[in-house]
Amino acid sequence: MDVKYHSINTSQRYISMPDADVTLFPQWLQPQQADQVQARLQQTLAWQQDTIRLFGREVKIPRLQAWYGAAGIKYRYSGLDLVAKAWTPELLELKDQVEALTAARFNSVLVNWYRDGNDSMGWHSDDEPELGNKPVIASLSLGADRRFQMRHKSVPASQELTLGAGSLLVMRGETQRYWQHQVPKQRRVQQGRINLTFRYVQP
Numbered sequence: 001m002d003v004k005y006h007s008i009n010t011s012q013r014y015i016s017m018p019d020a021d022v023t024l025f026p027q028w029l030q031p032q033q034a035d036q037v038q039a040r041l042q043q044t045l046a047w048q049q050d051t052i053r054l055f056g057r058e059v060k061i062p063r064l065q066a067w068y069g070a071a072g073i074k075y076r077y078s079g080l081d082l083v084a085k086a087w088t089p090e091l092l093e094l095k096d097q098v099e100a101l102t103a104a105r106f107n108s109v110l111v112n113w114y115r116d117g118n119d120s121m122g123w124h125s126d127d128e129p130e131l132g133n134k135p136v137i138a139s140l141s142l143g144a145d146r147r148f149q150m151r152h153k154s155v156p157a158s159q160e161l162t163l164g165a166g167s168l169l170v171m172r173g174e175t176q177r178y179w180q181h182q183v184p185k186q187r188r189v190q191q192g193r194i195n196l197t198f199r200y201v202q203p
């Protein structure tokens with residue numbers, strides 16, 4: 001897998017939303033390359049189905065996750081304490097490419113595997129304190145198309161995108177402060193999807 005020597009398509013679409021800065025690169029990776037990367041990540045990452053406490057009960061989250069990054073990076077996510085595993089060669093290569101595109105720095109990645117349309121992620125903002133003010137979040141999608149919904153926290157504004165294989169969504173500035181996002185269940189989707197969100201966590 002060598003992302004560098006594939007042509008990367010930087011055509012982009014700015015998504016006009018109040019109090020947000022969101023850009024979509026719909027075909028950042030070519031379909032073939034996206035499939036190749038997905039297969040490789042599925043095989044090589046240390047997937048876990050974490051549990052969270054919800055109303056006093058242990059509940060399995062509806063997807064598999066893996067957290068990778070630089071040594072010593074720790075992260076709290078929905079009440080989970082995650083410690084980054086060391087970058088794999090594929091993840092490091094993707095991180096370098098995403099850094100080159102966005103001119104931002106990342107030291108970790110949260111990887112989610114939605115096994116089919118029953119897996120999902122509920123409404124949230126990526127606004128944990130360790131992400132700092134105005135975090136840049138770069139989100140690479142592989143596999144099945146899934147709906148990505150966004151809603152403003154205080155004014156009636158919303159936006160929905162389809163995130164397809166090879167797409168890269170970059171959220172910057174005040175986006176996390178004013179907006180939430182989710183990946184709803186889509187019962188008819190039978191294929192899996194992997195999403196990687198590259199982040200900079202204050203060490």
Ligand SMILES: O=C(O)CCC(=O)C(=O)O
Nearest residue numbers: 110112126148183195197
């Ligand atoms: O799967 C996605 O597209 C979004 C993932 C996400 O919001 C997150 O990891 O915080």
Ligand SMILES: [Fe+2]
Nearest residue numbers: 124125126181
């Ligand atoms: Fe998120």
